Amino acid sequence: MAAPVTRTLAVLQRATWSAFKASETSQGVPRHPVPLLVPVRTKKRFFVPPAVGVKGKQNVNPEAKARAAGVVFRQQYIERPINIACTAGIFDPYVPPEGDARLSSLSKEGLKQRTEQLRQSASSQLAIRKIKEFDSEFSSKDFAERAQEIFIEAHNALCTFDKDKLHSLVTERCYPEMTRGNRYKTLRWRLVESLEAPRVVHARSPDMVAKGNLYGQVTVRMHSRQTLAIYDRFGRLMLGGEDQPKDVLEYLVMERHLVNPYGRWRLHGKIVPSWAPAKDPIVKVSADPRPRSLQFNPPRPLSKLSSVFLDRRHSRSEAKARRRI
Numbered sequence: 001m002a003a004p005v006t007r008t009l010a011v012l013q014r015a016t017w018s019a020f021k022a023s024e025t026s027q028g029v030p031r032h033p034v035p036l037l038v039p040v041r042t043k044k045r046f047f048v049p050p051a052v053g054v055k056g057k058q059n060v061n062p063e064a065k066a067r068a069a070g071v072v073f074r075q076q077y078i079e080r081p082i083n084i085a086c087t088a089g090i091f092d093p094y095v096p097p098e099g100d101a102r103l104s105s106l107s108k109e110g111l112k113q114r115t116e117q118l119r120q121s122a123s124s125q126l127a128i129r130k131i132k133e134f135d136s137e138f139s140s141k142d143f144a145e146r147a148q149e150i151f152i153e154a155h156n157a158l159c160t161f162d163k164d165k166l167h168s169l170v171t172e173r174c175y176p177e178m179t180r181g182n183r184y185k186t187l188r189w190r191l192v193e194s195l196e197a198p199r200v201v202h203a204r205s206p207d208m209v210a211k212g213n214l215y216g217q218v219t220v221r222m223h224s225r226q227t228l229a230i231y232d233r234f235g236r237l238m239l240g241g242e243d244q245p246k247d248v249l250e251y252l253v254m255e256r257h258l259v260n261p262y263g264r265w266r267l268h269g270k271i272v273p274s275w276a277p278a279k280d281p282i283v284k285v286s287a288d289p290r291p292r293s294l295q296f297n298p299p300r301p302l303s304k305l306s307s308v309f310l311d312r313r314h315s316r317s318e319a320k321a322r323r324r325i
Helices: 002-028 062-068 108-134 140-160 163-169 174-179 304-324
Strands: 186-194 199-204 215-231 237-257 266-270
Touching (some): 108 199, 140 174, 140 215, 140 266, 163 174, 163 266, 186 237
Antiparallel strands (some): 237 266
16 A cells, blocks of 8 residues: 555656756746646555454354353343233233123113123133132122222322322233323323223133232223323323213223232223224324424514504504594
8 A cells, every 4th residue: 555655656756846847947937837636546445454453353152262261151041021910911801792881781682792791700700719719808899899999099190190109009011001102291081970880790810920829800891981181291282171071981900919918909901892983093293394484473462562552653643533534
């Protein structure tokens, strides 16, 4: 690389000196030499020198290098942390009958749904018996009202962003689902009334990791009237309204670690049937990509001094008009 640069500079020096001598000898009048352009870079070189200290470090197995040095190489495991305080999902989820809360039990389709529920209730009764072995105070009649109270307290804690209380009312699986996307937003939720009394419709007692590690999952049907309003960080309404109550049919899944003597019933999730109507879209607010000159700028309100000045001008013009008349 150094040889071509030296050769080029020597040629440039000779050409400049010859041009300077020719300018002095011609006609005896000193003239400024004509600039000479010499291409320094004649061709493109695609060779890139390697970095210092990189040689010998590529394609080297660190485990083999550690064994050669006499160092015990620790085995690496691809693990995923789990939490045994709750399960990772809903075991054997309840399948709500189509048209629930709309069909009468006296109609033909309503009677079919009722008989199907009676057939599925056999396994639920076995699960309830197993739950009562660990929780002697459990009762399917009183548990539905208790689950509704937990549901109300959890949503009130979500509106006030009380994380400690919310962790005690919902499981570790349900917490991220409730709080995801709520940053910089204001929530207003309220339970107006219960259209039907909540009742237990499904119960399961699965085990995880070990055979005796039992969990209790109870599905509660709740039909109520609620209000929900979501505001963005600028105070603009994104969804719902505080004065617009809606009828909501929900299937809540409550869970408890039965083996743990200090365990409690917490909200674990919801079951959304396939025939449920689609949710209302959320109105998102974004910045206007157009330049400021093309954006809509609402007129600014007048200050007190400008309003007084306009009132005086208007009164003067009215006085002049009266004088003319």
